[in-house]
Amino acid sequence: xxxxxxxxxxxxxxxxxxxxxxxxxxxxxxxxxxxxxxxxxxxxxxxxxxxxxxxxxxxxxxxxxxxxxxxxxxxxxxxxxxxxxxxxxxxxxxxxxxxxxxxxxxxxxxxxxxxxxxxxxxxxxxxxxxxxxxxxxxxxxxxxxxxxxxxxxxxxxxxxxxxxxxxxxxxxxxxxxxxxxxxxxxxxxxxxxxxxxxxxxxxxxxxxxxxxxxxxxxxxxxxxxxxxxxxxxxxx
Numbered sequence: 443x444x445x446x447x448x449x450x451x452x453x454x455x456x457x458x459x460x461x462x463x464x465x466x467x468x469x470x471x472x473x474x475x476x477x478x479x480x481x482x483x484x485x486x487x488x489x490x491x492x493x494x495x496x497x498x499x500x501x502x503x504x505x506x507x508x509x510x511x512x513x514x515x516x517x518x519x520x521x522x523x524x525x526x527x528x529x530x531x532x533x534x535x536x537x538x539x540x541x542x543x544x545x546x547x548x549x550x551x552x553x554x555x556x557x558x559x560x561x562x563x564x565x566x567x568x569x570x571x572x573x574x575x576x577x578x579x580x581x582x583x584x585x586x587x588x589x590x591x592x593x594x595x596x597x598x599x600x601x602x603x604x605x606x607x608x609x610x611x612x613x614x615x616x617x618x619x620x621x622x623x624x625x626x627x628x629x630x631x632x633x634x635x636x637x638x639x640x641x642x643x644x645x646x647x648x649x650x651x652x653x654x655x656x657x658x659x660x661x662x663x664x665x666x667x668x669x670x671x672x673x674x675x676x677x678x
Contacts, residue, residue, distance in 0.1 A: 452505065452528045459509035460502035460529055463489040470535035471497040471675075474526060474546030477569075478592050480508030488541070488668065495672045502529050506594075514594040515587075518603035522549045523556075530557065537561045539675060544631060544657070545569050547622075552607050555615040562678050564621045564671050567631050567657055570609040570639040574631050575601075613642040619678045621648040623667050625655030648674055 444464040449457045461481065471492045473485050481501040489499035504522045505512035512521075526549055530538065539562040542550030547568020554560055569575075579601055581588040589595040620643055624636045633651060640649045650670060655663045 448532065450502070450528055450532045452511075452525050456505060456511035458502055458505060458511070458525050458529065460500055460532070461489070462533065463493045463499040463501075465493045465496055465498045467496050467498070468536055469497045470533070470538035471499050472526070472530060472535075472538055472540055473499065473501045474522075474540060474542040474549045475501070475504070475507070476544030476546050478590055478594060479543070479546075482508065484664065487664075491668050491672070495676075498533075498535070500529060500533060515597060516599075518600055519548065519552065519607050520603050523553055526553050527556065530559075535559065539564065541565070541671070542568060548607070548609075551609065551616065552612055554618060555612050560618055562619045562621070562675060563616070564623075564675070566623045566659070566667060567625060567628055568622060568636065568639075569631055571635050572604065572608065574635065575604065609639065610642060613639070614644065616643060617645055619646040619648075621650075621671065621674050623650050623652065623670065625652045625657065625659065625663070627654065627656045630657040646678070 446462045448460045448462060450460055451457050473488060475481055475485060480503045485501040489501050492499035503510035504517060504525050506514035506517040537559045540550040541564045543566045547565035550563050550565060554563060578588045582598055582601060587595045587597040622636045624633045626633050640647055652663050659667060
């Protein structure tokens, strides 16, 4: 199983770090990590499982995360969408599916209207509706910035951009199959948002909730997630 590191230009002299897990076929699966995450850890496991199922798999760090250029405070949803677009163009898959976890799910949904090669979206605990970030917004409005336990922070620039991306604005345009997996005990992204999103989407849809799981899945739930993901993709 070959794994190849890439540095992909994204503009302004910056680049993002990506890893291609190579398979022999033409099926591709691109992974978008969460807000305070990166391409390591669970994404290595997910990509290797994808290759076992015949997919070329790509994991990458958004700018300001992991091994990519840039500062976290400068990243926005717009920059993440640009990073994803650059990664897809770099590998030039004939078609592909997206897997987005948490904020990576929001990136995937808003990217869906931009590329006709996209064939399916899989999300885990996706951020859909913007009120999920209201607590962070309140801190930014009161203190000028919101700093996380990781040391990363966001300021008003993040929300000035974020407010341009409402889920309802793209829900009608998403015409590829969508799978949503969500823990019912999630205290970061309320599962009710995923349930509400299913009512807004007008496409082939799978919603599966995990009764005992929070925002971070247990290893057992992660295994179930992967099995369900690849079985679902094979049926689309």
